Structures are given as structure tokens and as C-alpha cells.
Amino acid sequence: MKKVKNIIDTSIFEIFKIGPGPSSSHTIGPMLAAGGFLQSIKELPEDILKKSSGIKISLFGSLSSTGKGHGTDRSVAAGLLGWKPDTCDSALFSELLSSPKKTYNIDTGKKQLQFNASDITFEKGLHHDFPFQNTVIFRLMSGEKTLLEKEYYSIGGGFIKCKGEKEIPRPAPPYPYSNMTELRKIIAKEEMSLPELMVRNELSISGRNREDVLRGIQDILSAMEDAVKRGLDAKGLLPGPIGLARKAHVLYSRASRQEHIPDRFLVFLNAYALAASEENASGHKVVTAPTSGSAGVLPAVLYLLKHHFNVPDHKLYEGMFVAAAIGFIVKHNASISGAEVGCQGEIGVASAMGAALLSHINGYSIKVVENAAEIALEHHLGMTCDPIGGYVQIPCIERNAVGAVNAYNAYLLASAGDPHKQKIRLDEVVKAMLQTGRDMSLKYKETAKGGLAVCSKC
Ligand code: SF4
Structure with a gap:
């Protein structure tokens, strides 16, 4: 190789x-x-x-x-x-x-x-x-x-x-890649699915056995599901001086009551993303995906797939590896930090991970998976990080809901087209994201010194 x-x-x-x-x-x-x-x-x-x-x-x-x-x-x-x-x-x-x-x-x-x-x-x-x-x-x-x-x-x-501490070298994964192009080529050459490749790499990187890895994924999925459930039950104001009211339970009860509204599953998707994000804003346990600020997007998509579309656990495990692959590629080649590249690196990446997961679980090829991630990230390019008062509430909580819906939309767009006609590659949009982040003024990078953080009266 x-x-x-x-x-x-x-x-x-x-x-x-x-x-x-x-x-x-x-x-x-x-x-x-x-x-x-x-x-x-x-x-x-x-x-x-x-x-x-x-x-x-x-x-x-x-x-x-x-x-x-x-x-x-x-x-x-x-x-x-x-x-x-x-x-x-x-x-x-x-x-x-x-x-x-x-x-x-x-x-x-x-x-x-x-x-x-x-x-x-x-x-x-x-x-x-x-x-x-x-x-x-x-x-x-x-x-x-x-x-x-x-x-x-x-x-x-x-x-x-x-500073000054060298990272301990890890065992080399059996299928080494550094970006999406290389990953796609290995998958074609080895005739292996993306989740299987990721699992085999994981066994080598973490030194765990397959059972242990899958048990760990189940723990992660359970923690994500718990965050959504707790958030759907909770009412009242979020901590901090803004006085922001929790909204997940409102959307959830509306969608639960009104069986025939045409946008019902979207209302549920929004409710699930708000629920996990409101838990995050409360300082409760969440799962980074890829960050805590964006910890509502992937759990919302997963909750929808499990509870509305009856997707079995083993498919959700596969989806998690697909989502992780996208997160790895962006983290490795750009950044997943709002302080480094703005919110495009948090909600944008979470949305790309969700879009890739949806495409895989719905049976689409690696090309569609890549295109879905690319579309989701492309349409978050330039998104700033300007949390009001420095609290991960406004715009963060609603932004998770929008990111989850964007993930779904990106999956729909990618799966509808001829995957070979997609003009932009994931690696290109990752590069664009990094460049955009570097060009972004510092005040839009998690400092609460620009944008909504200074223009809002709340
Ligand atoms: S606005 Fe900033 S703090 Fe809020 S989710 Fe986005 S990156 Fe995180």
C-alpha cells in the first residue's frame, strides 16, 4: 500500500x-x-x-x-x-x-x-x-x-x-488515509464498506477488540439518547442571565398532538436537536459530536432514525463510524473549533456528519455519502461564532436544530443527483472552510465581541 x-x-x-x-x-x-x-x-x-x-x-x-x-x-x-x-x-x-x-x-x-x-x-x-x-x-x-x-x-x-509534550505514537491503522480522496480510493480498492474499514482502523488505533468497540459505541448512543430524552422532559429557564426558556418540550408536544400536520417529522427533528442542546446549555452530560456546542445535531438525526424510522442498532453503529470519518477528516485537515474557524467548524461539521450518516443508513454509496457531507458543510461556510454573553445558548441552541434539518436536506440533495456529476469534493470544501476561518476576524471566533453578541439587546 x-x-x-x-x-x-x-x-x-x-x-x-x-x-x-x-x-x-x-x-x-x-x-x-x-x-x-x-x-x-x-x-x-x-x-x-x-x-x-x-x-x-x-x-x-x-x-x-x-x-x-x-x-x-x-x-x-x-x-x-x-x-x-x-x-x-x-x-x-x-x-x-x-x-x-x-x-x-x-x-x-x-x-x-x-x-x-x-x-x-x-x-x-x-x-x-x-x-x-x-x-x-x-x-x-x-x-x-x-x-x-x-x-x-x-x-x-x-x-x-x-506545549513541549510529544504525542505518544499510536499503532498505524491498517488502512491509512489522511483525507476523503484517499479514503474513497482505499474503499474502492479493498472493496470494503466505509464502516468496516473504520472499525478495522479503530481496533488497531484503540487496541480494543471488536466487541468492546461496539459496546463503547452503544454507550455513546445511549448517552446521546438520554440527553434528548432529558431535554424533552425539562421545562423552565436555562441557567445564566439571558433568561432563555427551554423550547424542546413545546415542539415535541405539538408534534405529538398533531398527527396530521405535514411537517411533523421536521418538528420532531427540531425538538430533538433543541432537547440535547438545551441539556448542553444547562451544563448536563452530552456527547461531543464533534463538539459540545454542536451536540444536538447528530443525536437528533439518530433519535429520528431510531424512533420514527425504526433503524436497527447495528445500522446506527455503522452510521456512527461514517459520521466519525467525516469528523476526523475535518479535524485533521482544518479544525472543529469555533475559536479557530467559527461555527462552520462546529455546527457545519456536525451537519456534514449527520448528512453522511443519513446517506449511509439509507443505503447510498460512498460517493453520495461524501457529496452529502460536502453539501452540508458547503452551506455553512463563513458561519461565525458569536454567542450572546458568552453563553452557549443564542444562537447555539436553535443553530443545532437548523444544522440537523440542513443535514437532512443535504442528504436529500446528494441522494437525488448523479453522484458522479457533483462538482465540489469534500476535501475542497474542507480546505475552503479552513481558509475562511483563517480570514475571519477574531471577534467572530467564540469571543462574544462581534455579531449577535454585540448587536442583540438581550
Ligand atoms: S455559535 Fe459558537 S459557541 Fe455556539 S454552537 Fe456555534 S461555535 Fe459553538
Whole structure:
């Protein structure tokens, strides 16, 4: 097989991660970074640790400008307390740092360190020289002296990098690819389905066996379904100063009552996307797909397929691998971070993943799958990220519903045409998305300094 450069070796369990909302890059990523820093402290020699007096945290870029509304301060505190995104208690997480004076004990193994909200600094200014927008620096202090400093970047979807730390090489997947063109060629050559190729790569990348992988996918699907169900049941206002009312239950009960309205399944699809997104905005558990901000799109599509079209579990598993392939390709060749490329990288990618999943589950070829993803992403190009007040509520929640409907529409458009006549390839639109994101003013990249965030009165 031809040697492929920059092989995609991301695991499906990295793109689909369970964790508390509202923003994977501001919540899950910083929590994991803080957990990594805690581990580094624990590995320090005892004589150094003995001198330590506390921990200081500096948040930069979008982590600073929207970190309050996105819960970044609570996330770093949670990580230092040893909490993990997938297992932490959402209610306790929401309460963290609610009292500015409350002090927490950080257990470093050999010493307890005291920590409170004043140890976190939201650094001023949007511009900085770090290689990624979302940067956080942790320092272990001895009075005014720094004993240990680590710089982390939250690069979208809960993925993190640490300055100076080399990533541990992973086993090479048996079917290496770095973009859609290469993936399509392998599928044609090997005469293998896309999900089967993805499963075989996953076995090698994650080191799990097939049963374990499928069990993990089922857990992810259950977490997505739970988020939709909880969101459909919940009523009242979402947390935060905007006072936004939950709407998922309104749409759901309307569609449930009115059996003969022609747009009924669309109303359900909207309700499901709102439901998971409202749960995300509440800081409850969701699944990144590819991010928490866009965690309503794919669950909505999946819920519709399962509960309205009776699609069996094994087909949903296949769909998840197809959706993951699209997420991997965009993450690898562009970005899935609103702070790096705007909302096109979040809702746009989620919509592309949903469109690809719908095309595969409805029995279409890899060409149609690619075209559906391309169409969905193409029509989100240029979409900015301008959350009002820095809260993942407006425009985010409705945008998930629109993204889910767009996914369905992109699937319809792709499946109606001759797949060989499609003019634009997925790799081309991914490239365009990256370029558009680079050209986008910083104020439209999750800073709450432009667009709706400054033009709205709420
Ligand atoms: S506008 Fe889009 S990218 Fe920005 S926080 Fe909301 S969902 Fe995420």
C-alpha cells in the first residue's frame, strides 16, 4: 500500500466523548488539561512538592473572553479536583466555584493545596502569540516563585495539546488515509464498506477488540439518547442571565398532538436537536459530536432514525463510524473549533456528519455519502461564532436544530443527483472552510465581541 503522510489516527471515542456541557473546548478540554497538570504535580519529587503553596491558572483568548459563560473556571477547578468529564456529577459541577470565597482542597498525593476562584485569571485582550486561540497556563507556586509551569491548548471538541509534550505514537491503522480522496480510493480498492474499514482502523488505533468497540459505541448512543430524552422532559429557564426558556418540550408536544400536520417529522427533528442542546446549555452530560456546542445535531438525526424510522442498532453503529470519518477528516485537515474557524467548524461539521450518516443508513454509496457531507458543510461556510454573553445558548441552541434539518436536506440533495456529476469534493470544501476561518476576524471566533453578541439587546 502507498505510504500515506499525516495519517488520521484519531479514535472514534475521542471524537465522541461524554462530558458536561456547555462547550467541549471550554469545558472538557480545560478539565482534561487540569487533570494532566495535577498528574504532573503528583510526579514531582517530594522535596519540590513540599515547597509548593498553591496553583495559579491563566486563561487566554476565547477561554478568557467567553470562559465565564462557558464554565471554563469550573472546568479547571474540576480537573484539579481529579474529576473526569465522563464520570463527574453534572449537578456538583454546576455548583463549583458558585461561592467566590469557597476554598477547595487539591490532593496532590503527598500534600493538600488550597484553591479558590481568585486563583484563576481571565487574561485581558483577544490577541496573543500562542499557537492556538484557547490557551491555558497552569503554575504550581511556592509563594511568588513558580515551581512548575505547563501550557495547554484546547483545540476543539475537547482535544488538547501540551506545549513541549510529544504525542505518544499510536499503532498505524491498517488502512491509512489522511483525507476523503484517499479514503474513497482505499474503499474502492479493498472493496470494503466505509464502516468496516473504520472499525478495522479503530481496533488497531484503540487496541480494543471488536466487541468492546461496539459496546463503547452503544454507550455513546445511549448517552446521546438520554440527553434528548432529558431535554424533552425539562421545562423552565436555562441557567445564566439571558433568561432563555427551554423550547424542546413545546415542539415535541405539538408534534405529538398533531398527527396530521405535514411537517411533523421536521418538528420532531427540531425538538430533538433543541432537547440535547438545551441539556448542553444547562451544563448536563452530552456527547461531543464533534463538539459540545454542536451536540444536538447528530443525536437528533439518530433519535429520528431510531424512533420514527425504526433503524436497527447495528445500522446506527455503522452510521456512527461514517459520521466519525467525516469528523476526523475535518479535524485533521482544518479544525472543529469555533475559536479557530467559527461555527462552520462546529455546527457545519456536525451537519456534514449527520448528512453522511443519513446517506449511509439509507443505503447510498460512498460517493453520495461524501457529496452529502460536502453539501452540508458547503452551506455553512463563513458561519461565525458569536454567542450572546458568552453563553452557549443564542444562537447555539436553535443553530443545532437548523444544522440537523440542513443535514437532512443535504442528504436529500446528494441522494437525488448523479453522484458522479457533483462538482465540489469534500476535501475542497474542507480546505475552503479552513481558509475562511483563517480570514475571519477574531471577534467572530467564540469571543462574544462581534455579531449577535454585540448587536442583540438581550
Ligand atoms: S455559535 Fe456555534 S461555535 Fe459558537 S459557541 Fe455556539 S454552537 Fe459553538
